[in-house]
Amino acid sequence: MTLNDWLFGRLTVQAALPFYSAIATAAASIVVVGALAVVVLLTKFRLWRPLWSEWLTSLDHKRIGIMYVVLALVMLSRAVVEAVMMRAQQAVSYDSPGYLPADHFAQLFTTHGTIMIFFMAMPFLTGIINYAMPLQIGARDVSFPLLNSVSLGLTAAGAALMMISLCIGRFSTGGWSGYPPFTELAFSPDVGPDYWIWAVTLSSIGSTLTGINFAVTIYKERAPGMHLFRMPLFCWTALCTSILMIFAMPPLTVATALLALDRYAGAHFFTNGGGGDVMNYINLFWLFGHPEVYILILPAFGVYSEVFSTFSAKALYGYRSLVYATMAIAVLSFTVWLHHFFTMGQGANVNAVFGIATMLIGIPTGVKIYDWLLTMFRGRIRFAVPLLFALGFILMFAIGGMTGIILANPGIDYQVHNTVFLVAHFHNVLIPGLLFGMLAAVQYWFPKAFGFRLNEKWGRTVFVLWTAGFLFAFMPLYALGLLGLPRRTVEYFQGAYRPWTLIAAFGALLLLLGLFAVGAWLFVSVRQRDDNRVPAGDPWNGRTLEWSMSAPPPEYNFAVRPRVTGRDQFMRDKLGGMAYLRPDEYEDIEIPLGSAVGPLLGIAGILCGFGLTWHIWWMAAGGLLLSIGTVIARSFVRETTRIVPAGEVRLQHEAWLGRLAMERPASRDQEIAPSNRGLALADGS
Amino acid sequence: MNEKHDFASDLRTYLVGFALAALLSAVPFAAVALHRPRAQVLWLLIGCGLVQLLVHFRCFLHIDLSEQKRDDLQLILFSVMIVVLMVGGTLWIMGNAHRHMM
Numbered sequence: 001m002t003l004n005d006w007l008f009g010r011l012t013v014q015a016a017l018p019f020y021s022a023i024a025t026a027a028a029s030i031v032v033v034g035a036l037a038v039v040v041l042l043t044k045f046r047l048w049r050p051l052w053s054e055w056l057t058s059l060d061h062k063r064i065g066i067m068y069v070v071l072a073l074v075m076l077s078r079a080v081v082e083a084v085m086m087r088a089q090q091a092v093s094y095d096s097p098g099y100l101p102a103d104h105f106a107q108l109f110t111t112h113g114t115i116m117i118f119f120m121a122m123p124f125l126t127g128i129i130n131y132a133m134p135l136q137i138g139a140r141d142v143s144f145p146l147l148n149s150v151s152l153g154l155t156a157a158g159a160a161l162m163m164i165s166l167c168i169g170r171f172s173t174g175g176w177s178g179y180p181p182f183t184e185l186a187f188s189p190d191v192g193p194d195y196w197i198w199a200v201t202l203s204s205i206g207s208t209l210t211g212i213n214f215a216v217t218i219y220k221e222r223a224p225g226m227h228l229f230r231m232p233l234f235c236w237t238a239l240c241t242s243i244l245m246i247f248a249m250p251p252l253t254v255a256t257a258l259l260a261l262d263r264y265a266g267a268h269f270f271t272n273g274g275g276g277d278v279m280n281y282i283n284l285f286w287l288f289g290h291p292e293v294y295i296l297i298l299p300a301f302g303v304y305s306e307v308f309s310t311f312s313a314k315a316l317y318g319y320r321s322l323v324y325a326t327m328a329i330a331v332l333s334f335t336v337w338l339h340h341f342f343t344m345g346q347g348a349n350v351n352a353v354f355g356i357a358t359m360l361i362g363i364p365t366g367v368k369i370y371d372w373l374l375t376m377f378r379g380r381i382r383f384a385v386p387l388l389f390a391l392g393f394i395l396m397f398a399i400g401g402m403t404g405i406i407l408a409n410p411g412i413d414y415q416v417h418n419t420v421f422l423v424a425h426f427h428n429v430l431i432p433g434l435l436f437g438m439l440a441a442v443q444y445w446f447p448k449a450f451g452f453r454l455n456e457k458w459g460r461t462v463f464v465l466w467t468a469g470f471l472f473a474f475m476p477l478y479a480l481g482l483l484g485l486p487r488r489t490v491e492y493f494q495g496a497y498r499p500w501t502l503i504a505a506f507g508a509l510l511l512l513l514g515l516f517a518v519g520a521w522l523f524v525s526v527r528q529r530d531d532n533r534v535p536a537g538d539p540w541n542g543r544t545l546e547w548s549m550s551a552p553p554p555e556y557n558f559a560v561r562p563r564v565t566g567r568d569q570f571m572r573d574k575l576g577g578m579a580y581l582r583p584d585e586y587e588d589i590e591i592p593l594g595s596a597v598g599p600l601l602g603i604a605g606i607l608c609g610f611g612l613t614w615h616i617w618w619m620a621a622g623g624l625l626l627s628i629g630t631v632i633a634r635s636f637v638r639e640t641t642r643i644v645p646a647g648e649v650r651l652q653h654e655a656w657l658g659r660l661a662m663e664r665p666a667s668r669d670q671e672i673a674p675s676n677r678g679l680a681l682a683d684g685s
Numbered sequence: 686m687n688e689k690h691d692f693a694s695d696l697r698t699y700l701v702g703f704a705l706a707a708l709l710s711a712v713p714f715a716a717v718a719l720h721r722p723r724a725q726v727l728w729l730l731i732g733c734g735l736v737q738l739l740v741h742f743r744c745f746l747h748i749d750l751s752e753q754k755r756d757d758l759q760l761i762l763f764s765v766m767i768v769v770l771m772v773g774g775t776l777w778i779m780g781n782a783h784r785h786m787m
Binding site: 219243251279280287335338344346350 | 775
């Protein structure tokens with residue numbers, strides 16, 4: 001072994017630099033230039049220190065939540081651009097190789113899927129839950145604030161590996177599910193699958209820890225009187241999602257770990273020879289993969305429940321049935337994973353059982369849809385942006401759900417499996433059922449987080465572009481799928497596909513505009529922030545506890561822990577004239593001090609993952625030692641919390657109550673006018 | 686209830702648990718040492734393992750049917766259900782695929 005091998009492993013200039021296609025070079029340059037621009041700007045405005053001490057090392061669940069959402073939005077931009085590139089390729093590749101080399105196209109669909117699931121959807125929903133759930137149950141923080149920061153660090157490390165893979169070396173070409181034997185050494189000897197393995201492993205460990213953290217928080221940190229059946233529905237969906245995370249992420253970690261053993265240690269778990277069996281991988285992967293679908297979708301269901309109830313000015317219809325439906329979905333999600341591989345070779349009886357179980361999930365989901373419709377029935381509906389997303393969701397998700405029921409029939413699945421029909425189906429459930437929900441949540445909770453409302457017009461533009469873009473991009477894929485176009489096709493020779501791929505490319509273009517509109521939405525809103533301030537904290541005439549405090553909330557959330565006597569406690573208080581009361585006494589509040597453990601473990605994760613990917617063993621070992629050392633060093637830190645004295649809490653709370661007394665209550669007609677300063681005229685039911 | 690009594694009853698629970706756990710480990714070891722592993726021996730091993738699980742829950746983790754342990758018990762039962770679904774389902778699927786593909 002030469003010194004060069006020892007120092008750089010398999011990393012050589014030739015293998016590393018992205019000069020295999022002009023487009024890859026351009027993409028890598030954009031990432032490098034973007035990263036440099038961020039560094040320059042941070043230096044120029046002297047933001048490194050505040051970024052480190054107030055954000056990266058913060059253990060405040062609200063800040064961690066916001067960082068998760070920022071990560072999700074960054075990764076969303078990359079994955080949307082990749083999607084547009086793929087649709088553009090298919091639009092021009094009739095009887096021609098198109099503009100993308102096949103190998104590059106394969107990397108694109110792999111990174112698109114991996115990013116959208118692990119580094120867009122998961123961080124997005126984790127961020128939203130992180131922000132809203134503790135406020136809704138009346139908690140001061142999550143149960144394990146440090147663990148929360150560690151989860152973020154690990155997830156961000158996985159995302160960083162994804163970005164590094166764009167510049168150094170190539171990513172896997174094996175699809176987001178990484179099926180062996182293709183991802184085994186025999187067929188993918190390069191570093192691509194290794195990047196995939198370590199990025200996904202880091203994020204799956206982060207998600208498992210997050211799941212534990214959220215579940216314990218909901219079980220242990222609820223305010224006095226907040227019985228489980230008094231929780232806002234979003235908390236119920238957060239609870240079910242967390243439990244799914246705890247049970248569903250480990251099979252993925254096991255699957256990727258075994259695949260790593262195959263690739264690194266010459267094991268034969270999933271190889272063709274040596275006694276390996278690919279089907280074990282497929283089974284393990286979907287044992288994770290199906291519950292994952294519900295991990296993604298349940299929080300959005302929770303957001304929609306809050307949105308329908310708030311913007312219809314009515315209590316949620318059928319609260320209990322919604323809770324039971326959520327639980328039923330969570331349990332049933334563990335009984336259907338085989339429908340992802342009906343064609344793997346097991347018998348018809350097995351397929352039938354799992355097909356029927358799959359169709360059963362339609363029942364609780366239907367219950368939910370009717371409950372939401374009945375929540376709006378005879379309500380005073382305001383067509384605010386979150387409600388628009390929610391309405392779009394109901395219409396489009398119903399179609400996506402229907403095609404799911406169609407696919408649940410093994411006979412039909414044999415016909416259309418591995419075609420773009422399937423691609424159309426899961427985008428049809430995930431875009432309305434996840435992304436719309438998260439965007440609605442951003443519009444809904446943004447004023448709480450930052451103290452000003454987002455621009456309503458741009459919000460509507462985002463909604464229109466994403467809805468139209470989605471319909472144009474994915475409805476043609478149903479037709480294409482029935483015509484037999486296989487998914488992940490780089491080039492085709494069947495003229496009948498051509499019109500549909502063109503329409504889909506047009507839709508993708510609209511989605512790209514939608515992405516830009518999201519940027520404009522945030523940019524314009526920040527520019528106009530002084531017209532839209534809501535310091536009183538309740539811009540939507542909200543029903544749940546998070547609206548009962550200032551916007552943005554103090555670090556300790558509640559000056560005095562609320563006492564809960566029923567559902568929609570804040571609405572009860574407002575109607576009964578019991579909101580914004582001056583408490584008799586305040587008490588000292590203990591809050592966690594910031595800690596560098598989370599970011600350090602993230603850096604250790606990047607070093608370890610990168611070292612393993614390129615066989616740079618000193619770096620991998622260094623990363624591992626750094627993580628162990630960090631944890632040991634942390635155990636010597638004696639001072640982990642600080643006390644906010646009761647006097648200070650009193651001062652802050654009274655200052656806010658004083659400001660509140662000067663605000664004029666806004667009626668719902670003034671909701672999007674500057675006169676809505678976050679104090680709502682109490683009406684509703 | 687005084688502290689002394691608490692301590693004595695705790696100690697008794699732990700000792701009973703220890704004795705049962707030791708017995709339930711000794712029996713399978715003896716069975717394997719004395720016989721060649723056969724189907725019945727394997728079933729004995731599985732049975733002893735499952736009973737030992739219950740012993741641990743009851744004696745060491747203090748899970749019982751009382752009202753204040755209801756939450757913990759529900760979580761354990763839920764976990765058992767999910768594990769049964771996942772492991773049982775996997776065995777069924779893979780066994781079935783094995784028979785069809787051989």
